[in-house]
Amino acid sequence: MASREELKRMACEAIDKNREKVIEIGDSIFAEPELGYKEFKTAEKVKKAMDEIGLKYESEVAITGIVAPLKGKKSNARLAVMGELDAVVAPEHRCADKITGAAHSCGHNCMIAALMGVAYAFQNTGIMEELSGDIVLMAVPAEEYVEIEYRNELKKQGKIHFLGGKQEFIKLGAMDDIDMMIMQHSTPNDARGLCGIPNAGNNGFMGKLIRYIGKEAHSGGAPHLGINALNAATLGLTAVHMQRETFQDKDSIRVHPIITKGGDLVNVVPADVRIETYIRGANMEAIIDADKKVSRAFKAGGDAVGAETVITDLPGYLPMNLNYDLMDIMYENMIDLFGKDKVEYEGAHMSGSTDAGDVSYIMPTMQSRIFGITGVGHSSNYEISDKELAYIGAAKCLAMTAIDLLYGEAEKAIEVKANFKPLMTKEEYLKVWGKL
Known part of the structure; x- marks a missing residue:
């Protein structure tokens, strides 16, 4: 041998x-x-x-x-x-x-x-x-x-x-x-x-899809008849950013959303806006806590303008x-x-x-x-x-x-x-x- x-x-x-x-x-x-x-x-x-x-x-x-x-x-x-x-x-x-x-x-x-x-x-x-x-x-x-x-x-x-x-x-x-x-x-x-x-x-994370459903209208002629889903997304993203000071350094929380769809036509009030994001963290307790805050923030954006907010949570990766x-x-x-x-x-x-x-x-x-x-x-x-x-x-x-x-x-x-x-x-x- x-x-x-x-x-x-x-x-x-x-x-x-x-x-x-x-x-x-x-x-x-x-x-x-x-x-x-x-x-x-x-x-x-x-x-x-x-x-x-x-x-x-x-x-x-x-x-x-x-x-x-x-x-x-x-x-x-x-x-x-x-x-x-x-x-x-x-x-x-x-x-x-x-x-x-x-x-x-x-x-x-x-x-x-x-x-x-x-x-x-x-x-x-x-x-x-x-x-x-x-x-x-x-x-x-x-x-x-x-x-x-x-x-x-x-x-x-x-x-x-x-x-x-x-x-x-x-x-x-x-x-x-x-x-x-x-x-x-x-x-x-x-x-x-x-x-x-x-x-x-390594951090773990949860995956997230956010869809804002508004109401189409002529963006120049009658925007008041629509519900602007892009405005909902803007408010939702801003609300997420407002959460960042609540994340503790020891938990290594990272939230980094992107808009994958911002509407359909420039002269139509955006009625379908979509976001993808992760909620990363060093441990599952911190990830779950951050996820609740992020979901609440995204929903607030829709509520503010009267858009429907659809959030889909997906299993990401474990730490x-x-x-x-x-x-x-x-x-x-x-x-x-x-x-x-x-x-x-x-x-x-x-x-x-x-x-x-x-x-x-x-x-x-x-x-x-x-x-x-x-x-x-x-x-x-x-x-x-x-x-x-x-x-x-x-x-x-x-x-x-x-x-x-x-x-x-x-x-x-x-x-x-x-x-x-x-x-x-x-x-x-x-x-x-x-x-x-």
Whole structure:
């Protein structure tokens, strides 16, 4: 039996051997971004790469998702390694889709590159025959919680239940036989010259659709006969802003609405105005408190002008439940790969959100952060500046951590699972969060 360190060396060598392929798929996805539940070209690229190495998979999981299991010599534990397929909207980015405005300004292409690096590390290398657990590679759709109205229509049509891809994986049973999940997320470089952080907390949030229904009239000839829904929205948004001083810093509350429809014609009193927003926060108690204030504020806008206010609440993402056992293992591998001075154990709380938080309520979960990016996330200047770090280094960190978890009799994985106390069972999650 090969030693743990020998297996890690073999895995890293396999990733290096396939370095150009890893970079190629990362760059190809970067060049052709797609939004959530629409990642058809991206999924085809992943399937083609898996086909080339004979990796069997299930496709069209949650519309575009892919699940590819790798069997160990025993199945004492099952570890999911995830990457995300979708892009965000940044229409001014040099690689933005000209029609949709989608751009990979959040590094999800790096996730898929790293995921394929893990596939190259374990498929056809003999390493799985040395491990006492299974690895399940998952390319997951729709992490970015965007186009809320569109996704809500998919939900009404019965095509999805949740607006987020990992949430939908939970609902569909793709996580039922999984014991724990690891993944990584690319992050912009900072002045300290760091290469990685094992994990960091994230806000959770609730999604919200607000529709103001007024009454049409000629805006120049007889505006007094109408009810201006845009005025209702203006008042509602102002009332939301008036709530901000009541949000406590410790709760990291973020409310950031956009108007997705402001009326129909300039010479008609707006009678159909629509808003999308999140209510983000570091804990569910604070999110629920802020949500009540925001709902009250939006309703006040409609009441003030006599418009009807229709508010639709949607389950967003849960705050990240940090797993320090997994963080410890990833930390040691980052040190081995990058050097101790290049790794910070735990970064500052992130006010952004991820549906990895939902997984973390049910099973041990880790989303490490790997640097190698310049620019600002979700913006037009986001670029992959260090592919050796963002693609190759990320893949090696994930593969090495998987080996640590599943080596021997998979004692580490078994220990991590035994130490974990779920905040929700799947059944509780679907009942409490899925039917918000």
